[in-house]
Amino acid sequence: MSHFPFTHDAMPANEITLPTASDFHIHLRQDAMMRMVVPRVAEGGVSLAYVMPNLRPPITSTEQALTYKAHLEKLAPNVTFLMTLFLSPDLTPDEVRRAKQAGIVGVKSYPRGVTTNSDSGIESYEIYYPVFKVMEEEGLVLNLHGEIPSDDEKDVCFMNAEEKFLPHLAQLHADFPKLKIVLEHATSKAAVDMVKSLGDTVACTITVHHLELIVDDWAGQAHHFCKPVAKYPHDRKALRDVVAEGHSRFFLGTDSAPHPHTAKETAHAHAGVFTTPLVLPYLATILDSFGALDRLQGFACEFGKRFYGVVEKDGHGGRTVTLKRTSFAVPQTYNFEADVVVGTEAGGVVPFWAGKEVGWRIVKG
């Protein structure tokens, strides 16, 4: 029996029931922000979170990853957290083997300087080939932030940094055909076309917000500013089309990245869009808007787990979430508390579509 939201005579359903979703790219932060965000994961209909390692300092060892995972599990015992390491010259083949033994799933590569806490990221991949070789052997996944640094001489800027990265992706896949590689948060038609053209070991995450935004939407709108930036209408259309097609190597990774609103509504806004508390309501509304609601289950709940070959923690794989077609306003802010230990102030995070109406609500999950 199908849970797709269309009945046999093609009348739109007003209620859909899906397996709980998997978010294959999430920033859960530290300290007070972490304590606000992590309980929101399940609120958004998500029971599996693939956790980014760009903390301060970044997670570069198995030990750090396990410590962080313990914090997360304490805050959300019902969520499966899959951990990653931050790719840096400090990462050794031995550490990769140790990580695999400890259940760590992937290694995240940031280009130098293009995203939050990525100053220690990379510019060239060749020095990492010994690490990639072991990752391929051990079955760890390589997660790529696919942008090259801006360069005036080469005409590289935020608008084409992803497209100009794609030859690196193709080269990595050619050199490590059995290594599972995920191009993270794709924003361009070029990226969709490239991933499609490569083999079954290459997949791609797509965020909630990149299915909705174009360049116009982040021009002067700090809460829509993220990296990679949203691009042209034809790029957004390519992302929507590949979701509507139900291509199984394209799946949800929200890149939800909370920042205090004071770090957004300022002269130099931090990059990131916060979608965690309402992932499935946003997604259902957006997919509905372009006639792809029937692809929600594959995109958000199935394809990612299948590509990664992962299962959720014992007892948490069979849950469902029910969404009802009913309009409600997105909260203006999600507040976090002061943190006396690290000395940070209380504040709020403005979520995606703050104050706007969303068309689907989680009624059971």
Add this chain to the structure above:
Amino acid sequence: MSHFPFTHDAMPANEITLPTASDFHIHLRQDAMMRMVVPRVAEGGVSLAYVMPNLRPPITSTEQALTYKAHLEKLAPNVTFLMTLFLSPDLTPDEVRRAKQAGIVGVKSYPRGVTTNSDSGIESYEIYYPVFKVMEEEGLVLNLHGEIPSDDEKDVCFMNAEEKFLPHLAQLHADFPKLKIVLEHATSKAAVDMVKSLGDTVACTITVHHLELIVDDWAGQAHHFCKPVAKYPHDRKALRDVVAEGHSRFFLGTDSAPHPHTAKETAHAHAGVFTTPLVLPYLATILDSFGALDRLQGFACEFGKRFYGVVEKDGHGGRTVTLKRTSFAVPQTYNFEADVVVGTEAGGVVPFWAGKEVGWRIVKG
């Protein structure tokens, strides 16, 4: 005798003396903001200001323009203000003739919805052909905000709205070859190429900030956000190259557009960069950075007046301004007072490059 900043043996000069500059595209606002901005025009080394008509309500009649001009002259008696009308369906051929008689110089066309106060702007030019015909006969200048509205279906967005406008410019020039047309605040190589390819009645203004910024610089940086948005490195290079070439149909129009900082550092920032108080220091620094300081005089002081065929008010055409190579910090803010009449609060405008070092200072002017 030349005032160019290079001596005979090509040693860089540390002091240059130029005629006072002309800004052929400036927003001087109303009320308290106007009272702060207008006295800054001369501070920036500018003695001629070509004034945009997008007030609330927009300036659509000769009478409004003359009233506004009287306010401006009272605030800055030594500056020549050249006035414009806002193109709208209300503008009649008779009003154009009346405007000419009253010394009004041009008519500004805004595409609907793309810029501040342009809701009553235009989408198609054909309804204005009777007006353009009279402008051509009377010698009024047509000033074009050269962007078409964003359109998902046609893949039009802020990044290509100018390029996709250019066929309209070519068509207008073909239909009215004797009408002087200025493409305002060009941001793209495509625009530079198009203007170059057209006849001597078509010119182009370039802002201070578009000689410096690319898309990366306004991503998350509200004070660099303006319309049209800054684009790719190769676009900035085309703007720099045409200035360095000394092409006489490309000249200064700053599009300086002050907004209270509360309207910038917020969820929906207003578009505009404020450069008025330091026009020549910014320009000298920027032109110096790409080896075109010797083009400052033509670009900022001569080419515009020559294209428009305008002279400054009696007694104000022969002044000079002297710049010295000396570093100083741009103020963090320019404050304006509360306005009890219109009920606006006091505030500040954050200028371009706030807090950064500028390499040239006006020492006499």
